[in-house]
Amino acid sequence: MTSSEITEAEGAVDTARAGSVRIDHVIHRYGRGGEAFTAVGPVDLTVPAGEFLVLVGASGCGKSTLLRLIAGFERPTQGSVRVSGAEPRPGEAAGVVFQSPRLFPWRTVRGNVDLALRFAGVPRAQWPERRAELLARVGLEGTERRRTWEISGGQQQRVAIARALAAENPLLLLDEPFAALDALTRERLQEDVRRVTERTGRTAVFVTHSADEAVFLGSRIVVLTKSPGTVALDLPITLPRGDIEAEELRGSREFAELRARVSHAVKAAAAA
Numbered sequence: 006m007t008s009s010e011i012t013e014a015e016g017a018v019d020t021a022r023a024g025s026v027r028i029d030h031v032i033h034r035y036g037r038g039g040e041a042f043t044a045v046g047p048v049d050l051t052v053p054a055g056e057f058l059v060l061v062g063a064s065g066c067g068k069s070t071l072l073r074l075i076a077g078f079e080r081p082t083q084g085s086v087r088v089s090g091a092e093p094r095p096g097e098a099a100g101v102v103f104q105s106p107r108l109f110p111w112r113t114v115r116g117n118v119d120l121a122l123r124f125a126g127v128p129r130a131q132w133p134e135r136r137a138e139l140l141a142r143v144g145l146e147g148t149e150r151r152r153t154w155e156i157s158g159g160q161q162q163r164v165a166i167a168r169a170l171a172a173e174n175p176l177l178l179l180d181e182p183f184a185a186l187d188a189l190t191r192e193r194l195q196e197d198v199r200r201v202t203e204r205t206g207r208t209a210v211f212v213t214h215s216a217d218e219a220v221f222l223g224s225r226i227v228v229l230t231k232s233p234g235t236v237a238l239d240l241p242i243t244l245p246r247g248d249i250e251a252e253e254l255r256g257s258r259e260f261a262e263l264r265a266r267v268s269h270a271v272k273a274a275a276a277a
């Protein structure tokens with residue numbers, strides 16, 4: 006047992022550890038004065054390093070706002086957010102993947118990944134090796150010279166994931182990254198993201214509308230109430246992972262039961 010496991014077993018999570026997230030009494034409002042609108046909170050949430058947390062909830066309940074607060078794109082109106090023990094700074098706190106890939110269309114796959122490596126401060130001499138490694142990790146070997154408009158939507162989203170992984174950041178934030186993809190591509194990418202985070206030991210916070218996606222990916226699922234979003238359900242997911250094929254897992258009774266439970270909680274939270 007490592008020292009961090011001992012700490013967690015004792016009930017206290019080491020929130021200064023790289024990749025951990027701590028959200029304390031956070032409330033976030035958009036606008037000011039009489040126009041102010043409370044989008045989130047109050048929320049208290051601690052995400053230990055290495056966890057795969059999925060945020061689920063009805064449209065407009067504040068999932069993306071919470072993710073933006075963790076990324077450091079927004080500062081909370083009240084309360085505090087800490088990533089790896091410090092106030093998050095945009096571009097430094099986490100690798101972020103959005104619903105649309107947001108690639109540079111005039112660049113090749115290689116050019117897009119290299120730009121991320123440059124932003125991450127990786128010395129140029131290491132780019133070829135790191136690029137090859139990142140593209141292999143997301144199943145894009147051999148596509149380096151292709152323009153982003155020459156590859157499929159699923160492949161574009163894989164490039165976006167490779168870019169987010171370029172910074173070697175211990176935290177990955179994903180905001181409905183597969184929502185625009187067809188069902189088959191979506192399932193494949195879910196398997197890839199799960200594998201990548203498991204292999205690299207990264208913490209992930211993933212936003213989705215889908216109970217199915219949440220149960221497949223999450224080691225923990227948090228369902229938010231309708232706006233302003235607060236925690237309605239905090240559910241650890243203990244499905245077998247390493248020893249079971251994705252198809253078998255998706256077809257299992259335990260999977261179906263959890264999916265039904267999450268789906269029910271999302272509907273109840275939206276109606277409350």
Ligand SMILES: Nc1ncnc2c1ncn2[C@@H]1O[C@H](COP(=O)(O)OP(=O)(O)OP(=O)(O)O)[C@@H](O)[C@H]1O
Pocket residue numbers: 035036042044062063064065066067068069070071232
């Ligand atoms: N920049 C902004 N200015 C004002 N209001 C905003 C802003 N961003 C979000 N909101 C509002 O805050 C609420 C929460 O939005 P948010 O995007 O976080 O929800 P969400 O759960 O991610 O929604 P969806 O699932 O539809 O993407 C919504 O009512 C939204 O209209």
